[in-house]
Amino acid sequence: MRHSCLFAAVSLTLLTLSGCRVDSGGDSSSTLNPASNVDLTFSTFDLADTDRAPNTLSKTRFADFYPxxxxxxxxxxxxxxxxxADIRRHIDRFIGAEPTSDGKSYRKVxxxxxxxxxxxxxxRVDNFDEGRGYIRRRIEADESGTYNSRANQASIRFTDQAATLENRPLNAREWRYQTLDWRYQAGSETGHVYRTIQHVARSVDAEDRDKQPQLLSVLAGSRFSAASFSAIGYNQPEYATADYVSRDYGGIELRQEFIGTTQKDTLYIKSPEHAVIDFSRHGFNMEDDSPDCLRIELDYGMSKVHLFVSNDEPARxxxxxxxxxxxxxxDDIPTVSNPANCANQPETEFLMSWNAESTPDRQ
Structure with a gap:
């Protein structure tokens, strides 16, 4: 059974204040995968800070790296x-960011x-809450457990009411998630919970292609400490990755490390020619103005940015x-990592580096 509830997604304020819940048919007594259908309608998909929810943007994926x-x-x-600024404008294409007036942060995504x-x-979404609650109970019992929408053929659909009323393109008004997965492996020495989120835009006719949003897909993974994993509220990951693919601008991947002394974000720009970064402004006269690999590292502890570039250097x-x-x-010859590829270049072999703004509230 599928139920729909209208949420105000600008800040998701009504999600917490209206008392509205979505009972999507999950069986809370199940000791197996409890994933079931979820169908939510939002006033808008836009996310922004508001007076009643001032910290909405602080939990978005690029909240630290972007500024x-x-x-x-x-x-x-x-x-x-x-x-x-070039790097940020490229990120905007994938996360739908609306920059602030100075361009250093964003006011909406x-x-x-x-x-x-x-x-x-x-x-406030019963089945998602049950999924996390189920994993929490598995941890406490030290028994393996998995919540996986794909395995149960469970549909997850989000609908933007404003975009629907405006008859905007299909993938602007409706988002479907092919996978939402939490899993815990009992007896593991690491004691971790892993989460996967996958969204793929729906297919459209060729004549409608250019009317659709740029983002075609996103695949994200997060690792959480099992000891502190909570069935309610926000769970701080230890590590997180997000791989975005666009229609016209290639892809980007953000890898994040949140634990220990290593507080670092690494952005890989997989089609650097679309980022339009002018390296000549720094005195680098590159033979190829469109390198095929670009890696930007932000070390929060050192407040330092390093930028690595390579061209025509395969990863292996x-x-x-x-x-x-x-x-x-x-093709049968064993392969090894190519140290000349930008993803594998040593920390000391960056093309350029600069001191960065301090980020004391690293999320």
Whole structure:
């Protein structure tokens, strides 16, 4: 059985204050995967801070990285500021960000990952709450457990009421999530909960293609401490990844580390030619103005940004220790990581670096 409830998604305030819940048919007594259909209608998919929910944007995926790459001190030069702005404008295409007037932060975002994260953390959706409660009970009993919508063929659909009334394109008014998964493995020495969220835009006719939003898909994974994993509220991840694919601008991937002394975000821009970063402004005359690999690291402890670039360097190469003559097919030669690829370049081999704004409230 599927039920629908109207939520105000600008801040998700009504999700917490209206008392409205979605009883989506899950069986709370089940000791197996409790995932079931969820169908939510929102006044809008836009997320923004409001007086009644002032911290909505602080939990969005790029809340730290986006303003954190701003040059600081002696590095507040026009060149470094322009490079940081180029990176942000590229991110905007994937997360639907509306920048603030100075361009250093955003006042609004609109994307499936941030919306799902908000809905889960705020609660009021019975089946999602039951999913987390089920995993919490599995942890306490030290028994393995999985909530997985795909395995149960459970449908998760979010609908934007305003976009529907305006007859906006299909993927602007309706988001479907192919996978929502929490899992805990009993007896594991690591003691972790893993969560996966996957959204893929629905197929449309060729003539409607360019009317759709840029974001085609997002696949996100998070790792949480099982000891502190809560059935209610916001769970702070230890590690998180998010892989975004767009229609016209390639893809980006954000990897985040939140624990220990390593507080770091790493952004991979998979099609750097679309980011339109002018490296010549820093005096780098690159033979190819469109490198195929671009990695930006933000170290929060050191308040430092490092930028790595490579071109025509595959992520893996044939093992130089192997003799090609020993293999009938070149594809059979074992491979190793290519140290020249930007994803594998040592921390000391960055193309450029600058001091960054401090981020004391790292989320």
């Amino acid at each position: 954190g790459i701003e040059p600081n001190g002696a590095d507040q030069t026009a060149e470094y500021q322009a490079t940081a 609109r994307n499936p990952l941030d919306l799902m994260n908000q809905v889960i953390s705020v609660g 190469i044939p093992d130089p220790e192997e003799d090609p003559a020993d293999y009938e097919n070149a």
